[in-house]
Amino acid sequence: MTYGVGLLLEDGLVLCSDSRTHAGVDHVAIFNKMHVWENPGERCLVLLTAGNLAVSQSVVNLLTEGLGKDRTETLANVPSMFEAARLVGRAVREIYDLDAARLKEQGSEFSISLILGGQLKGRRLRLFQIYSAGNFIEASAETPYFQIGETKYGKPILDRVVMGKTTLNEAAKCALISMDSTLRSNVSVGLPVDIAIVRRDECRVAVRRRLDEKDIYLSDIRRRWSEGLRSVFQTVPDPDWKV
Amino acid sequence: MTYGVGLLLEDGLVLCSDSRTHAGVDHVAIFNKMHVWENPGERCLVLLTAGNLAVSQSVVNLLTEGLGKDRTETLANVPSMFEAARLVGRAVREIYDLDAARLKEQGSEFSISLILGGQLKGRRLRLFQIYSAGNFIEASAETPYFQIGETKYGKPILDRVVMGKTTLNEAAKCALISMDSTLRSNVSVGLPVDIAIVRRDECRVAVRRRLDEKDIYLSDIRRRWSEGLRSVFQTVPDPDWKV
Secondary structure (H helix, E strand, O other): OOOOEEEEOOEEEEEEOOOEEOOEEEEEEEEEOOEEEEOOOOOEEEEEEEEEEHHHHHHHHHOOOOEEOOOEOOOOOOOOHHHHHHHHHHHHHHHHHHHHHHHHHHHOOOOEEEEEEEEEEOOOOEEEEEEOOOOEEOOOOOOOEEEEEEEOOHHHHHHHHHOOOOOOOHHHHHHHHHHHHHHOOHHHHHEEEEEEEEEEEOOOOOEEEEOOOOOOHHHHHHHHHHHHHOOOOOOOOOOOOOO | OEEEEEEOOOOOOEEEOOEEEEEEOEEEEEOOOOOEEEEEHHHHHEEEEEOOOOHHHHHHHHHHOOOOOOOOEOOOOOOOOHHHHHHHHHHHHHHHHHHHHHOOOOOOOOOEEEEEEEEEEOOOOOEEEEOOOOOOOOOOOOOOOEEOOOOOOOOHHHHOOOOOOOOHHHHHHHHHHHHHHHHHHOOOOOEEEEEEEEEOOOOEEEEEEEEOOOOOOHHHHHHHHHHHHHHHHHHOOOOOOOO
């Protein structure tokens, strides 16, 4: 399983994903689920993937090596974010056409979901969620985040905290706390965590970190959040029902 | 959808469920999902149901009206909690045999999951989770709670707070906070909330409340929890990455 979250804010984008994959409990491994296409100052696209790892990797390879008649259309040369989202959708459909029937024959579903965020010079910063059918939706001021994979454990904190005007550092903190809730409740989501921050109109990745269990900041917020929750729990009064 | 949670503690049991059902977005209604069989001082059994409402109601009716050759076996006369869990499983299988094929023909799955807690005089307080195949598992000191329905949003707080020695009032507070997280993130789970508390060795329901949006205690903990989370979020330091 996977957990990935992308947030679209007034100041820019925050994208965060875990790195655990498993094909059964005896085949657990670490794979990167965050992919960046960047020409600093010109374009910056970040893609998060969830679902069948073979499908995800094939899609990412297609987006790098090229689609179209001459295999020249890539995320490195696509002319807009809208065209980028369409290209990701086309890559998903190409892999679907190749793999889905074979997967089904052997009892597996074709599954992939993706978050694509980024900006091209002179154009808008945008965030998309792309489905396994290759169709997609775009984040807005009212719904400023998308999640993929094991989404539910980490949703409550996003619902309570994230707004368009949330700062990038606060949003990164929120994404990591959302990740922490997921890590604690589902063993198929695991460290290290990848996080990327893109400032609006910079067209490059301002921050990209891989945080493992030795990372001091991640350990610190996990401990503080856990202690803080317990402390709020204690301050909320018990019911006065006679028990 | 439904959210139900049952907690087995050193001091007794806490059971909590929402009451929203929906058959499509234009048929949303309130139905009780908490059912009590009680002879105070002698026996007290509380059943929470999730899944297809017609299946749940049929199972509850069978458990009241009777199973077996003479239709005499009910939760009001079953001789132990183990036999009670088996009886619930038998009721589920009887309804499965009646309904499952017809449901499948019309594109619906047979779905039900249940939590059964209680005690008979002179016997142990026990908590079971019963599956749609009629089989069941029992809670233990290491895993003192079960959830049914829309379980994920409300799981993180249970994982962080609940232990066997948690008091009944604290456990009730935790169940309601867990319910609150679910209510906020999933519109198919809704008020009012039913909550029951059973003290160990009393064999009766010590507290049973239905809490709606006008309930002062429920409103108070929802507001305090929300404010408390935001305040902990603010006290956790932002990353010092240069953004």
